[in-house]
Amino acid sequence: MPGLDINEISSLQQTLNAALDAIKDEIRLGELPDLSSTATSPHPLDDPNVLVSPRLFEARRLTLASIGQIKYLLQVPYEKVVEQSLAPYDAATLDIFIRTGIVDIILANPRGASLEQISSDLDLHPHKVRAVLRHLSIQGWIREVSEDVYCANRSTLTLRPGQSGRQWAMTKGKGKVAGSLLDMITHPHWKHSTSITHTAFQLGHNTDLSIFAYNKEHPAELKQWATSVKTLGSVYEEALFHDYPWKSLKSTSFVDCAGGQGYLSISLAGILPSAHFVVQDLPEVISLTRENMKRENPSAVENGRLQAHPADLFKPQTVAADTYVLRYILHDWSDNDCVSILKNISLGAKPTSKILVIDHVASPAIVSRGASADDGRHIELDDLAGCKDYTTISAPPFIPKNFGAYSYMPVALGTHLMGAFNARERTLTEWRAIVDEAGLRILRVKALRAKTSVIELGF
Numbered sequence: 001m002p003g004l005d006i007n008e009i010s011s012l013q014q015t016l017n018a019a020l021d022a023i024k025d026e027i028r029l030g031e032l033p034d035l036s037s038t039a040t041s042p043h044p045l046d047d048p049n050v051l052v053s054p055r056l057f058e059a060r061r062l063t064l065a066s067i068g069q070i071k072y073l074l075q076v077p078y079e080k081v082v083e084q085s086l087a088p089y090d091a092a093t094l095d096i097f098i099r100t101g102i103v104d105i106i107l108a109n110p111r112g113a114s115l116e117q118i119s120s121d122l123d124l125h126p127h128k129v130r131a132v133l134r135h136l137s138i139q140g141w142i143r144e145v146s147e148d149v150y151c152a153n154r155s156t157l158t159l160r161p162g163q164s165g166r167q168w169a170m171t172k173g174k175g176k177v178a179g180s181l182l183d184m185i186t187h188p189h190w191k192h193s194t195s196i197t198h199t200a201f202q203l204g205h206n207t208d209l210s211i212f213a214y215n216k217e218h219p220a221e222l223k224q225w226a227t228s229v230k231t232l233g234s235v236y237e238e239a240l241f242h243d244y245p246w247k248s249l250k251s252t253s254f255v256d257c258a259g260g261q262g263y264l265s266i267s268l269a270g271i272l273p274s275a276h277f278v279v280q281d282l283p284e285v286i287s288l289t290r291e292n293m294k295r296e297n298p299s300a301v302e303n304g305r306l307q308a309h310p311a312d313l314f315k316p317q318t319v320a321a322d323t324y325v326l327r328y329i330l331h332d333w334s335d336n337d338c339v340s341i342l343k344n345i346s347l348g349a350k351p352t353s354k355i356l357v358i359d360h361v362a363s364p365a366i367v368s369r370g371a372s373a374d375d376g377r378h379i380e381l382d383d384l385a386g387c388k389d390y391t392t393i394s395a396p397p398f399i400p401k402n403f404g405a406y407s408y409m410p411v412a413l414g415t416h417l418m419g420a421f422n423a424r425e426r427t428l429t430e431w432r433a434i435v436d437e438a439g440l441r442i443l444r445v446k447a448l449r450a451k452t453s454v455i456e457l458g459f
């Protein structure tokens with residue numbers, strides 16, 4: 001048939017089948033429960049802090065990437081345009097689901113909540129509630145078990161109060177930034193600027209302030225923003241502690257640069273009992289950090305093993321430590337600012353110090369007809385059978401190097417970082433350019449069973 005690349009569809013089918021076989025195999029070997037879309041209790045695969053085997057982790061990446069590529073092969077382009085232009089309603093319906101309390105009613109009724117019950121309990125119009133619920137059903141947030149009766153599923157569980165999904169979703173503002181992105185990148189005076197005060201954030205919020213200065217003036221928003229950022233760290237904590245060899249660093253002193261409310265250092269203090277930690281951040285954040293530390297580990301605060309001090313990333317580092325950690329920091333800043341942050345750390349560091357950058361390492365979206373990997377290695381799914389140490393596989397033919405649809409979250413987050421900070425997620429080539437410019441070296445990059453990696457820097 002003209003235009004139909006039979007090799008491509010056959011290759012993707014083969015990749016998808018192999019990935020699904022590996023998932024089934026690993027579920028059996030790991031004695032994990034079967035996956036079910038009707039289950040109402042979480043599966044170990046649902047929690048990023050339950051570490052699944054490296055082969056299972058990679059097989060899931062590959063499955064989601066293959067499904068994405070198959071969809072792009074088959075979907076009618078016009079319908080794809082319509083679907084994508086309607087994407088703001090994906091965010092809007094999720095927001096309505098949580099903020100009106102519809103999700104809580106559905107969660108409280110394990111056999112299903114009827115449209116009538118939901119509408120009358122919340123005093124909302126049933127036609128409007130139905131539109132929202134149908135939208136959410138086709139995206140897998142709930143199940144319509146009989147006409148107009150809705151049940152929770154495994155995805156709904158992350159929207160329970162206190163859960164990471166709900167905490168992330170409660171931070172507003174992405175719509176305003178996205179709505180001003182076109183004006184930002186075509187702005188007559190700002191279009192070539194990389195300043196944090198020349199972004200869609202300023203245009204969408206009608207302010208001159210950077211997102212950090214704006215949050216300082218809006219303490220409730222600062223608290224909510226900090227809570228959602230915290231989820232990005234806490235959901236990948238097990239992967240970070242397990243897949244990166246913290247103990248072999250033999251480091252006794254850490255500075256957690258722009259460490260926010262100190263959660264990373266609080267957790268690291270638990271696994272490295274003889275190390276000392278200094279968390280640095282802006283003065284308005286450090287008071288929250290101190291409260292957290294006292295609540296979470298009072299004895300480490302009393303004996304000085306956990307400290308919090310105000311410090312500016314753009315001033316010379318004053319603490320000499322074995323290790324400096326920058327988690328989710330450099331992706332908020334332009335290249336020049338990143339170079340300046342790294343140079344300022346270097347001013348206080350020892351020649352033997354290391355700097356650990358914990359951030360996403362993006363890959364280009366190149367699709368090749370042969371398997372491809374960033375570093376020239378060739379590792380297939382079955383090479384990971386029985387492996388305990390995590391390593392990434394190479395992208396098979398017709399799967400993008402960045403695993404395409406699987407990378408939606410970091411790629412979209414990168415777009416948001418551009419709109420909010422004039423920053424971005426970087427590829428290894430881009431990381432190298434910054435590190436070279438700062439007079440440092442990349443010692444190694446350790447991928448994690450997460451959306452982030454650890455980039456180890458030295459002098």
Ligand SMILES: C[S@@+](CC[C@H](N)C(=O)[O-])C[C@H]1O[C@@H](n2cnc3c(N)ncnc32)[C@H](O)[C@@H]1O
Nearest residue numbers: 229233258259260281282285311312313327328
């Ligand atoms: C995305 S949060 C990351 C927090 C923390 N590293 C973590 O992983 O949870 C960015 C942090 O940078 C801090 N920050 C922004 N500008 C700063 C500056 N000039 N000096 C020090 N900290 C700064 C913010 O207050 C915020 O806590």
